[in-house]
Structures are given as C-alpha cells and as structure tokens.
Amino acid sequence: MTSRTVLVINSGSSSIKYQLVDPDSxxxxxxxxxxxxxxxxxxxxxxxxGAKHVVExxxxxxxxxxxxxxxxxxxxxxxxxxxxxxxxxxxxVQGGKFFNGPALLTDEVVATIEELVPLGPLxxxxxxxxxxxxxxxxxxxxxxxxxxxxxFQDLPEEAARYGLNREVADRYSIRRYGAHGTxxxxxxxxxxxxxxxxxxxxxxxxxxxxxxxxxxVGAHAVETSMGLTPLEGLVMGGRTGDIDPAAVFxxxxxxxxxxxxxxHLFNRESGMKGLTGESDMREVTRMMDExxxxxxxxxxxxxxxxxxxxxxxxxxxxxxxxxxxTAGIGENxxxxxxxxxxxxxxxxxxxxxxxxxxxxxxxxxxxxxxxSVVVTVLPTNEELAIARQALSLI
Numbered sequence: 001m002t003s004r005t006v007l008v009i010n011s012g013s014s015s016i017k018y019q020l021v022d023p024d025s026x027x028x029x030x031x032x033x034x035x036x037x038x039x040x041x042x043x044x045x046x047x048x049x050g051a052k053h054v055v056e057x058x059x060x061x062x063x064x065x066x067x068x069x070x071x072x073x074x075x076x077x078x079x080x081x082x083x084x085x086x087x088x089x090x091x092x093v094q095g096g097k098f099f100n101g102p103a104l105l106t107d108e109v110v111a112t113i114e115e116l117v118p119l120g121p122l123x124x125x126x127x128x129x130x131x132x133x134x135x136x137x138x139x140x141x142x143x144x145x146x147x148x149x150x151x152f153q154d155l156p157e158e159a160a161r162y163g164l165n166r167e168v169a170d171r172y173s174i175r176r177y178g179a180h181g182t183x184x185x186x187x188x189x190x191x192x193x194x195x196x197x198x199x200x201x202x203x204x205x206x207x208x209x210x211x212x213x214x215x216x217v218g219a220h221a222v223e224t225s226m227g228l229t230p231l232e233g234l235v236m237g238g239r240t241g242d243i244d245p246a247a248v249f250x251x252x253x254x255x256x257x258x259x260x261x262x263x264h265l266f267n268r269e270s271g272m273k274g275l276t277g278e279s280d281m282r283e284v285t286r287m288m289d290e291x292x293x294x295x296x297x298x299x300x301x302x303x304x305x306x307x308x309x310x311x312x313x314x315x316x317x318x319x320x321x322x323x324x325x326t327a328g329i330g331e332n333x334x335x336x337x338x339x340x341x342x343x344x345x346x347x348x349x350x351x352x353x354x355x356x357x358x359x360x361x362x363x364x365x366x367x368x369x370x371x372s373v374v375v376t377v378l379p380t381n382e383e384l385a386i387a388r389q390a391l392s393l394i
Contacts, residue, residue, distance in 0.1 A: 005029060005083045006387035007138075009066075010091040011130020013122070014038060016065050020073075020083065021387035028383065029078050034065035046072040062129040066137060088134050088143045089390035091182070091382070092127045093230075094120030095147030096173060100154060102389040105131060105143040113145065119173065119228070122267075144390035151181030152214075152221050159223050159316075176232075178224035180212045180327075186385035187326050187378055188216040194363065195374065201317040203310055206380065207330035209237035209279060213306070215313035223316050225309055231267055234309065235302045237279035240270040242305070272298055281329050281336070303336070307343045320347060320373050326380040332359075337366065341375060348372030 004024070010017040016034040021027070030048040042059030045052060046069070053076050059065045073080045090105070096116045103109045110131060117124045135143055152160075160176045162169060169175065184204050192200055202216040211234040215223040225233030225241075235241045243266070251257045257265070265274075273279035275298035276287060287295035314320040323344075325337055334357050341351045350371040358364055360377075367375035
C-alpha cells in the first residue's frame with residue numbers, strides 16, 4: 001500500500017462521488033458513487049482493482065450512504081485502516097471572497113460555507129451534508145475543503161467586477177466568482193509543465209454538460225466565463241449561458257413567469273436541451289447527421305459562442321500560446337474540436353487531423369509543428385487536484 005492517500009469526496013444533493021487517491025503517484029486506488037440518495041431505489045457502486053461491486057438498496061440519507069461506502073472499503077478494499085489516509089478532501093463549489101486556496105474544515109470554515117449558500121444554492125447545501133457526515137465518521141482524519149472558485153479569487157478587478165452599482169454589488173457580494181476552477185488550475189499547470197514554460201498565455205476549454213473557459217497568464221487566471229453563478233458564459237447542456245438580463249424582466253411582465261420558473265428555464269431547460277430537446281452532445285451530433293436543422297443550428301450557436309470567447313480572451317492576454325480541450329466533450333468530441341479550430345485558423349492554428357481523431361487517456365497534442373498555437377487534448381483530473389491541494393495544506 002502507498003505511504004499516504006487522500007479520500008476525495010464530492011457530495012451532491014442526491015449523490016456522493018468518491019475516490020481514494022495517491023497524490024504522489026496520481027493513481028486512483030478505488031472510486032465509487034452513491035446514487036439516488038433519498039430514493040427507495042438507491043445504489044452504491046464501488047470500483048477497485050478493475051472490479052465493480054454494486055449494492056442496490058435504499059439510501060435514506062448521506063450519513064447512511066457514506067457509512068456504507070466505508071463498509072465497502074473494508075469488505076472489498078483497500079482497507080482504510082491500512083491505507084494511511086492523511087486527509088479527506090471535499091469539493092466545494094462556492095467559496096465566495098473568503099477562500100483563495102484550500103481550507104482546513106474547522107467549525108468556523110463550515111459556518112462560512114453555510115453563509116455562502118445564497119451564492120451556491122444548488123451545491124453548497126449538498127457539500128455541507130457530506131462534510132458533516134465525514135467529520136463525524138472520520139473525526140480523527142483532517143478534513144479539507146477545496147473550492148471551485150479559489151483559482152479565480154484573484155482575478156483582476158476589471159474582470160471580476162460587473163458594471164453594477166458599486167454599493168449594491170458590494171453589499172450583496174455580486175462579482176465574478178467563476179467555477180470549475182480546480183480543473184482550470186490543474187489543466188493549465190499540466191500544460192505549463194509539458195511545455196516547460198511558466199509564462200504561457202493559455203486558454204482552457206472545460207467542455208462538459210456544464211462548460212467554462214478561462215484565460216491564464218503564467219499561473220494566474222485573468223478571465224473566466226462563469227460569473228456570479230455557473231449560468232453565465234458558454235452554451236451548455238441545459239444552461240443558456242450569456243443572455244440579456246432584461247430577458248428576465250420580459251418573461252415576468254409578458255409571460256407572467258415567476259422567478260423560480262425562470263431560474264429553472266435558464267438553468268435546466270435551455271442550452272442544447274432547449275435548442276434541440278437533447279442535452280447530450282452525442283445525441284445532438286446524431287441528430288445533425290440525420291439532417292435535423294435544429295441540431296445543426298444549435299451546434300453553430302455553440303461554436304459561435306466558443307469562437308467569441310477564444311477571440312476575446314486572446315485579445316485580453318495580448319496573444320495566445322496554448323489552447324487546451326478538457327472535460328467530457330472537450331476530451332472526446334474530435335469533430336467539435338476540428339470545427340472550432342477551423343474557425344480559429346486566423347490565429348495561425350493548424351490541426352493534425354490524425355492526431356485529433358486519436359483516442360487516448362493521456363494528453364495528446366493535436367496541432368501541427370507549423371501551428372502558431374499549441375493545441376492539446378488533456379484529460380482533467382479534479383480528484384487528483386483536490387487530493388494534492390489537501391495534501392499541500394496539511
């Protein structure tokens with residue numbers, strides 16, 4: 001067994017994802033998922049040594065779910081008592097203006113995360129449940145919070161502040177917080193290592209059901225597409241991304257919709273789902289191949305928004321050295337990568353078609369030697385990043 005490990009927990013409203021990580025080697029020693037918490041048809045999936053162990057049973061709450069996870073570790077391994085766990089790392093989406101790095105989970109830190117629930121109403125309450133249970137069940141192990149917003153805490157004022165009345169913005173903590181920061185920090189850091197440079201002007205495209213883009217100069221983020229909440233920015237699986245705020249006023253006055261209805265519409269029923277009926281990009285691609293015009297239009301809207309952001313961030317940085325695709329769509333959709341890079345040819349980007357089509361769990365450079373920008377497909381690893389941040393703190 002490795003000399004030290006970190007148990008990474010990502011607690012959602014009805015699920016718990018977990019992974020036992022060796023932060024030194026980067027290996028995942030075990031992983032799993034507790035799903036449908038609160039449902040009569042709950043399930044726990046524990047993966048270790050290539051085997052998958054599934055327990056189908058009601059999971060009434062997070063406490064029961066995590067207790068079962070610990071039991072599965074003891075039953076199927078690795079036994080946690082022998083794994084030398086030095087920390088439990090918790091993913092927390094919203095850290096507000098308070099956290100620019102990982103934080104040891106004291107009562108005061110937990111209280112601050114709770115105070116931030118209005119800024120992260122979909123995520124922070126679920127994280128707090130996982131934190132509470134883990135602190136009870138593993139009270140002898142240091143617990144660390146790693147915040148999605150931390151990497152963007154030090155954005156330049158010109159990028160972080162909206163053109164909103166200053167007094168109102170400050171009173172209600174309205175600013176650009178960003179999200180997916182753990183992924184953007186990990187990916188941009190890996191690219192810097194691969195290219196052997198610490199002065200890169202980078203754009204990272206984190207493209208999944210939720211999607212975001214960041215501009216990174218050196219090791220510092222200077223722009224990111226998600227804002228006060230993860231709604232702003234790119235077209236996503238179910239989110240609108242950028243939209244005129246007056247659309248809210250219009251829907252209230254003309255359609256008679258409530259704020260909660262508009263919130264649901266913008267966050268759950270828009271984006272690719274609202275444009276095509278499908279939030280899964282693979283289904284959208286299938287529809288395109290069948291000649292569905294709505295899907296063709298939706299993909300053009302998706303690519304147009306990406307093109308705008310890459311162009312804008314290149315201008316903000318005064319140039320571009322590296323462009324990186326990551327997350328589910330970014331890592332797996334060669335067709336989308338090729339289409340976007342074709343639109344970005346004016347930047348001197350040239351793609352090796354064969355390399356772009358190559359499937360790999362390892363980083364792949366898909367630009368040609370003649371390309372003025374290094375384009376890479378790099379699998380993100382937020383669990384490893386959380387484990388390393390937790391380890392660095394303790």
